[in-house]
Amino acid sequence: MSMFPETLIGGLLAGTMYSLVAIGFVLIYKASGVFNYAQGSILLFAALTFVSLTDQGVPALVAIAITIALLVLMAIAIEKLLLRPLTNRSPMTLFMATLGLSYLVEAVAQGIMGSQVRALDLGIDDLPVFVGDIMISQFDLIAAGVALALGIGLSLLFNRTRIGIQLRGVADDTRAALSLGIDINRIWQIVWAVAGIVGLVAGLLWGARQGVQFSLSLVVLKALPVLIIGGFTSIAGAIVGGLIVGAGESLAETYLGPFLGGGITPWFAYALALVFLFVRPAGLFGERQIERV
Amino acid sequence: MTTPTPPALEVKNVSLSFKGVKAIADLSFQVEAREICALIGPNGAGKSSLLNILNGVYVPDSGEIIFEGEHFRRMEPLEAARRGIGRGFQNNALFSGMSVVDNVITGLSRHSRLTLVEEMFRLPRARHEERRFRERAHEVLHLFGLDRHAATIVGTLPYGVQKKVELARAIVAEPRMVLLDEPLAGMNAAEKQEIAAVIARLNRELHLTIVLIEHDIGIVLELAHHVVVLDYGRKLADGPPETIRDNPDVIAAYLGTERAEIAA
């Protein structure tokens, strides 16, 4: 039986689901230096908005358009009311602010749209696909495709569009960007909006798999080790980190779990990340800061 | 200042680069014991990076450091402090949330012999050490005329005063050598004279070896026994101040080529 390759491939594919969440983090961290804990709540908000709309009979495309519009508004509000007043504050303060934000977003999402678990059918039947005797999940395959497409799409956005180039400039050197007339506040709004849209995509995929419900916001906990392995600032890192965490978790639960009584996934990813950090303190794709004194 | 003793410090063929850009290229020079050695040169010449190597903050790509006869491929920050190398920083690296006296006492850290339990319960030894440290810190503060600022949180003080606190912190542990990165920057002329006088006294009375970076060449020429000129990561000149003042390369580096022609 081809247990090992199947476990590995299954894990890799599942890992791309983590990457999807991590990418949203990376965008925001890179451009605005905020470690955005609220990414999970935004993901919940996006998926819940979409499903609430389609449940009301709104066509899917219109629902997506409305959801994106709301995410853009949210991004603008966050930038104006939270980021701007908190400019130059310590990263820890910003992090705590996003924790507060996550409370607010969750409350708004559940308060307005209710807390019932909703089904989300993307029309993907999750039936097994066999390659030889290796079983692969069709859904995971599609999710991996989406993650890849998103990665490519975002890199095109960053490398080919005017906004993208300016955005990378801001990420590299805020002060220089300011001196060249780049409107940093607008860039932040755009980045948060794009991260919201990435959250929507991730929310839809995760929602299709487990129903649209509160626990969607908990997927951030899966994204953290991914980020740490890949580095906070690299989209490629987020994807590779996701693959490593997915494969590592899957292999560990299968081969290590039985010796430890199972259920080791919640901490294993963190232990793995810790090992990676010892080798590379700024993640696989992160850059080491030179200390100037 | 010629002594038969071996040099206090020898920098030997040291090179350093950041992300492929050379900051220091094959640099060698010596600092005699008990001398004031000034490093001068334009911004970006690699002076601060050199001090950081001597303190162990940066690891050189190649070369070695010989301090009091011992050879180091790299220095560890704590090791440097233990061996008596003190340090003042360019952009005030004070502990901004702490009071002046606490900043200075922190400089005595490596002399502390207390255990956590002694500190928690303020056992006699802890009280004794605390009193000793505090007295020592106040002595040094007094030296710099900082007595009245002792309890002030350092972040709220004017820049010039902060520079003095930094100097006090660098010497409180009675190092054998101090590395000072622009100790006079941002001060007015009177303050500069005052600090320069303190530095000279430290050297004369405490027999401190001092390596300092300074842009005010007037003061450097007055204060230093020995000047090393860096430019673009290389050594441009090395010698007593009188010879440096008239060195055409130095004038060129400082005033630009044309000025050199004008001056010549």
Place this chain on the structure above:
Amino acid sequence: MKRLLLAVLLAGTVFSTATVTRAADVSQYIPLPTYRVGAYASSGELWWAGERDYFRYINEVEGGVEGVKLNYEEFETEWSPDRTVEVYERVKAGKDGSPLAFFFTHGTPATYALLEKAAADKIPLIDPAGGKTETVDGTVFPYAFPLLFSYYSQASTGINYIASKVGGFEKLKGLKIATVYHDSAYGRASQPAIDVLAKKYGFENIQIPVADPGNEQSPQWRQVREQKPDWVFLRTWGVSTVVAIKTAQRFGFPADHIIGDVWAGSESDVIPAGKAAIGYSALAPYPGGTDFDIHKRLKAEILDKGKSDLRDQKLFGAVNYNVGLVNAALAVEALRTGYKHFGARPLNGEEGRWAFEHLTIDDARLKQIGFEGLLQPIKITPTDHEGGGAARIQSWDGEKWVLKTDWIKADHDLLNPLIKEGAAAYAKEHGITPRTPDTETN
């Protein structure tokens, strides 16, 4: 602004305790720790709707219980045991002149956390189909009531149902039954019972844990595929149930060979799983649906009059709504028993214990109160705080739960020694002398 904030803070904390007592009122105080916020709100919302609708029905249509009105009040806990403990502390002295007759914990972890406090305070903890299994033994745990369906009974009923599907207990021999469980105290609570059952019937017992929250279960179900069990007993909770059902489908394990436990058998566990859940069955001490008499009464008196707590009336009759109804009914019937004995006035904790220990709801009574088929006949005694131990089996057809069986009873003869043993060990450890109930039934 700051001053206002401080004022609010102060006022809030002072007034929340300094409630004025009005002696004239004789309503029975019933605090409800609830979770309308957070990860478990989807089931919570419906529970409270069921409980509140029933209490309101009793108050407004039946004029209270034996004339005593019920004064219920909610406290948000987000299903956190600590916050439930805090609520308990806040309410244990009662309110508006009414003592506390019992305390609904609304969650197994909270029951565990309060077990000893409540015993010391002499306040019955009510946790139907949950709680600590050993507390079925009322001689050691006079103030804990895991009513209706303990975790051991759940395991036993599940196995009994599988036996009926495979054609008898003797056919269990050699079968493989895997339990996929939420890796928590709740998830493991059935393990001792399953061990005993496996020994008795000779099936192979495979235990597969799923770590919280359980939103990725490929390794677990790959293991299921490897081991090829004949049946899976699913003891998950919250999102892990949905993911389990979907992942089972992906790994080719048929849904109609999965038996879900009580807390893996509501609409929110199957609807998000879509087609994958068709054919999935679950133990139902609280069957879903609106085909019960009580629903007709509530519809007429509460829902149609716009008095329901249910936000979305489509969910009327959902499993979790019915959980609320049944729990409320148990409380009401226990109070009724107490009022008949002590007189129609608010009961205190000791009286509440007496009331619950003498609660009997037979078929005739079930018919009267409109719970026939929704609630099993129940008889609590001082030695048996469970009092029922049966469930029906319901199966999901893609739209609704369909009841497949009548009440299937757990194998109490087999389980009781296990419970006694556990209770005795607890008694010894805590220096409790089990009471002899016969002498104190007054």
Place this chain on the structure above:
Amino acid sequence: MSEIDLRIAAPVNGVAGLRAAGLAAATILILAAPLLASEYWINAIIVPFLILSLAGLGLNLLTGYAGQLSLGAGAFMMVGAYATFSLQLRVPDLPLPLALVVSGLIAAAVGVAFGIPSTRIKGFYLIVSTLAAQFFFEWLFLKFPWFYDGNSSATISLPRGLTVFGLNAETPHGRYYLTLGAVALITLLSFNLVRSQTGRNWMAIRDMDTAAAVIGVPVTRAKLQAFAVSSFILGIAGALWAFAYLGSASVQSFGLSRSYQVLFIIIIGGLGTIRGAYLGAAFVSLLPLALDWLFQHLFSGHVDAGLLQNIQKGIFGLLIMWFLVREPEGLARLLGIRLTARRRLFPSSQN
């Protein structure tokens, strides 16, 4: 507090007298509190508030003083609670106060182990280590029955109840005095510590770690000491939380949300101040109660209960953000400004 303290502040006699009087009044109030407060206040508000303050204090030493961000406060509390349980169960001769101290030491050892990465990893990357601790211990204490003595509910409670040297502390007053004693003693010790060389080393590392290393602060040792002391205090706080407040506990009592709660306490109260932990704990434990009360009285029955709860949660989130925007240095600073403003009235106390 000490001679040195007096020398620094050099207060005018009048101020010192005022302070001493205030201190005495506060002490009397604190000791007499059980006679004034209702049992409910003690059990449900004061005791948890004190324990949360202690936890906040523990985390503040690590995060506020030594600058090491931690999301694993819950884990170290958990270790303390489970260690106390094990000691009381397996070493019955050890009196509870000593068991608490030993449990604190065990938590400290665990803290050091999970603090080792801090010698190499900085800033946000460090949260991975503390989060690993959080999830690892949630798993460990649930997975192996030895830790909870095979109890079917996987919960722990003290086998002989809360007894301090033979005295039963199970009553509200007993809990109060036990907690108060522990909190007061540890606060005093922490106060001494942050004013000692170790405390200065921590702050130096927080403010500028490279410079600290260069001037001779033993950075690695000081960081690990911070982890040890912080975990020691958190461990004791965890044990008190489990046994003096909850009565019995499980891993859920120390989940990730507990870690966040403790972090909130110090951020809202004020990083790097001892009183910040108390102010923050008061804020975090009282605000939800106050909001709850307010909403019950204003809107109950008019607005859907679920919506009401969500509004409260949203307001809590908003208040946190508002606080960070308005006063990033926390309540302690806010109060500090008030106090110094008042002190300026005494002309000679500052120059």
Place this chain on the structure above:
Amino acid sequence: MTATLPTTDASPALRKLLDVSNIEVVYGGAILAVADVSLTINAGEIVALLGANGAGKSTVLKAISGLAAADRATVRRGHVHFDGETILGTPANRLTARGIVHVLEGRHVFAHLTVEENLLAAAFLHRPGHGELKRQLDDIYAWFPRLKDKRRTQAGLTSGGEQQMLAIGRALLTRPRLVLLDEPSMGLAPRIVQEIFEIIVRLNQEKGTAFLLAEQNAALSLAHAKRAYVLESGRVALEGSASELAARDDLHRIYLGYRA
């Protein structure tokens, strides 16, 4: 303290582009970096701002360009007028759109962007069309042929001189009327510095762009500027035409510290 020299070639026809009067700049509410500085720049003029390290040159530039705010520095006193309008408090990015661009000390190129992307990031400011964009890039490449060779290289990997050229080229793409240039010679080999200064002068002559050069290298600056101001400890110590200042001994004193 301030010694004013008669500016021999001051022609009244020149239009005042920038007018800084009596500014005082404070960092973090406490540290005084600039005590009292006044200066003017006429349209199309190269002005040098000289002084030793720490004299306050960079801070003056930041106060003009609006970047002081990003360093938590505030202008506590004085005015800055550009084209006759007050610009204090205007965000840096708006000022760039209005024609003031600041080339920061240490170059600050976007290290992870290619050379061309660095240029593009600046060129987008005025939303040019595709053809226009290409024309503008070609124009910059014509000025700095070295950049064209490295257009696909990550800017962080180019040499210091190339980075300086990139920083200037990039700034020019915002179509400025005034370029604030902070220490263009810093850490560069003399030959490269010479090359950069020659380009600056040509740019000034051909495009009419005004430059304010903050430099330590006095001789070099004075050789290329028209007028100069010398700062000492946050105040203007000397001002006048470049040629006259170059001939003065005071300058030598300030720079080499000879005591008269």
